[in-house]
Amino acid sequence: MTVTETTEARPTALPEIADPSRVAPRDARQLSRLFFDQLGVLEEGTPEYQYARNTLIEMNVSLVRFAAARFRSRDQDEMEDIVQVGTIGLIKAIDRFELTREVEFTSFAVPYIVGEIKRFFRDTSWAVHVPRRLQEARIQLAKATEELSSRLGRTPTVKELAQLMCLSE
Structure with a gap:
């Protein structure tokens, strides 16, 4: 993981993370707190806000893979769909999370992710079992x-x- 401090484009001094998807889950937990803290003070729609939000999404995709593992009996194509749908749940969780609740983000996000995956199955599956x-x-x-x-x-x-x-x- 490469983290460098930058202040030129981001007045709130968010760390620049070279590849957020490669951040270890333990590090992601700590960095997520920092990024959520900054999301609370940044104006929505600004490049800084988008950077913080997108970095949070990429850092926490491992949560989606963890939640999607419950459904691993599916074929590879469907597994990709499950991860995509789970990522939508992750984005919803990021948008609704508040640090003031004093709840770990992972505890907050996993139900959103699993809920979105279950909704996907409910919407795309047959209501009656068809052979x-x-x-x-x-x-x-x-x-x-x-x-x-x-x-x-x-x-x-x-x-x-x-x-x-x-x-x-």
């Missing part, structure tokens, strides 16, 4: 419909879809 073969058949049908529509220049009939998918009508 995997039917879910896959629905995807194949959508692909076949798109392929035939572009080839024929119109909406395909049930018979045409059945022939393409080797199914009976």
Whole structure:
């Protein structure tokens, strides 16, 4: 971790962190306090405020990965989505966190992150359990419909879809 003190563009003397995503969790905890302290006095929308907020996000992405690990049985593509959604929860937690509450940021942020991930599953999952073969058949049908529509220049009939998918009508 490379930390250098800078005062030229940031009158509040926030440390310049070369790669915030590489800050160790223990160091991130201490640095987060400093950055949250400065967020409280900086004017929203200023470059200094954006620097502090963005650095907080990057320093605490490890929290998102930690929370997302509960859902590691998912495939790699879905895991990337989970981390992205969890990062939205992290951003919400950063925007709502107040040092005056005297609560550790990690304790405050993890429920936001997990909540955002659960909301993602609730919004993108099936309400009723549908067997995997039917879910896959629905995807194949959508692909076949798109392929035939572009080839024929119109909406395909049930018979045409059945022939393409080797199914009976």
